[in-house]
Amino acid sequence: MKISSPLFDRIRVKPSEDRRARTGTPCCDWPGCGEGATHRAPKGRLREGEYWRFCLQHVREYNQSYNFFAGMSDDAVARYQKEAITGHRPTWKMGVNGKSNGAGGLDPDGAGASDPFGFFRELGVGPWRPDGERAAPERRPVRNAERKALHALGLETDANATDIKAKFKVLVKLHHPDANGGDRSCEDRLREIIQAYNYLKSVGYC
Numbered sequence: 001m002k003i004s005s006p007l008f009d010r011i012r013v014k015p016s017e018d019r020r021a022r023t024g025t026p027c028c029d030w031p032g033c034g035e036g037a038t039h040r041a042p043k044g045r046l047r048e049g050e051y052w053r054f055c056l057q058h059v060r061e062y063n064q065s066y067n068f069f070a071g072m073s074d075d076a077v078a079r080y081q082k083e084a085i086t087g088h089r090p091t092w093k094m095g096v097n098g099k100s101n102g103a104g105g106l107d108p109d110g111a112g113a114s115d116p117f118g119f120f121r122e123l124g125v126g127p128w129r130p131d132g133e134r135a136a137p138e139r140r141p142v143r144n145a146e147r148k149a150l151h152a153l154g155l156e157t158d159a160n161a162t163d164i165k166a167k168f169k170v171l172v173k174l175h176h177p178d179a180n181g182g183d184r185s186c187e188d189r190l191r192e193i194i195q196a197y198n199y200l201k202s203v204g205y206c
Contacts (some may be wrong), residue, residue: 030058044068146205152196161206168197 025036029052037053041062054062069077142150142157150157153167171193173179175186200206 026053028055028058029053030055030062033058041066044070045072146200146203149196149199149205152192153200164197164200164206168193 025038027033028035028037033055035055035057037055039054039056039059040051041054041059042048043050043052044066045068052062069080072080147157150159150164153159153164153171155163155167159167172190175190175193177184177187177190180186197206
């Protein structure tokens with residue numbers, strides 16, 4: 001293989017000339033130019049994906065005079081630039097595509113909205129809920145003391161006032177000394193039940 005072969009150009013520190021650039025290079029599209037076309041230039045609006053092929057000198061001249069908005073009015077240019085913000089895709093005002101409440105928006109309770117993947121519900125944002133699922137009633141936060149009192153009565157945190165009163169009556173009858181033949185071994189447990197019930201009653205739980 002000869003030293004002047006183009007295959008050595010990739011490893012030369014300073015090649016004398018770039019023979020690869022001229023190999024198979026088409027001719028410049030500029031009228032009357034016979035140089036190799038080494039650069040691409042877009043043909044313009046409405047011809048996206050099409051390019052002229054110019055030499056370095058003529059691609060510079062072409063770029064200096066290139067105007068994408070040539071032939072468009074000022075209003076058309078402003079409209080094009082505004083639509084470019086959304087990628088020239090259609091947009092709508094907030095709420096116009098949902099279930100209308102007569103005022104051009106969604107129902108106040110969010111009945112027209114759904115969250116099939118539970119994304120917004122997980123973030124605790126908005127009234128969205130999975131399709132077919134009813135909105136759960138709002139519940140007050142359960143404090144540790146309330147949780148402990150409910151546990152003393154053998155109830156879960158979702159117990160309501162009716163459940164608490166019914167459970168209290170059952171436990172009092174079960175642990176009262178009169179119901180156990182005067183046995184006072186359950187007095188501590190009975191005292192705990194009464195204190196738990198009184199606390200839940202004082203905080204408005206029942």
